[in-house]
Amino acid sequence: MTEWIRVYAGDCTAEYQGPVARTARGHVVVLVKPDGTVLVHDRSGYSPAVWLTxxxxxxxxxxxxxxITAVDGEQRLTVRFHHLAGCSEYPVSVAGVPVGPSDTADGTGPYVRSRGPVVDIASGDQYALKRESTVIDQSCACGLPLIRIGRAETGDQLRCLDPGCGQSN
Incomplete structure (x- = not known):
């Protein structure tokens, strides 16, 4: 499943109502993330001028x-554009440490390790790893990366990342 980030640019007024009310106006970039987070960035610094997560x-x-109106409980962020210079949307995925082969012939991957599971950033499919497993730079016959399972009592074993694949090398 593809998720999208939306990007808006222009002259707007952003009004935040919550524990500490804040209003800001200017030529900004507004990011709307798939999880409902809205970030209003101006030209200064790396932190947003106004946001609601x-x-x-x-x-x-x-x-x-x-x-754009975002609401979470007692918090509300309203961004009103006086002039919209442009808007677009882009596909986004998780970001993580690259693992496995960098190129796959079957259109899957590339794969990253993100907070535990291995994720195919093209499809969003996730694969859980056991603690003693390591993803290696080789592919299974099915196209997924191979993992090395190292246990002292059994020695290293190579298995497909997908436990349902049934192939081992």
Whole structure:
């Protein structure tokens, strides 16, 4: 499943209502992430000028003056564009340490290790790894990376990343 990040740029007013209310106006870039996080970035620094993370509800109106409204409990962020310079959306995936072969002939992969599982960033498929497993730079006949399972009592074994594959090398 492909998830998207939306990017808006233009002159807007961002109003945050929550524990510490804040209003900001300027020419900014607004990022709307798949998890409902809305970040309003200006030209200074790396931190957003205004934001709301993981909103419970998110509404985007693309009328004459586009508006983004994110709400989470008592917190609300409303971004009203006075002039929208541009907007677009881009596919996003998890990011992690690259593992396994970098190129696969079957269109799967590349693969990354992200907070535990191995993830195919093309498809989003996730594969859990046992603690004693290591992904190696070889492919199974099915196209997925091979893993090395090292146990003192059995020696190293090579298996497909997918436990349901049934192939071992």
């Amino acid at each position: 993981r909103a419970a509800s998110l509404a985007i109106d693309h009328d004459e003056h586009p508006r």
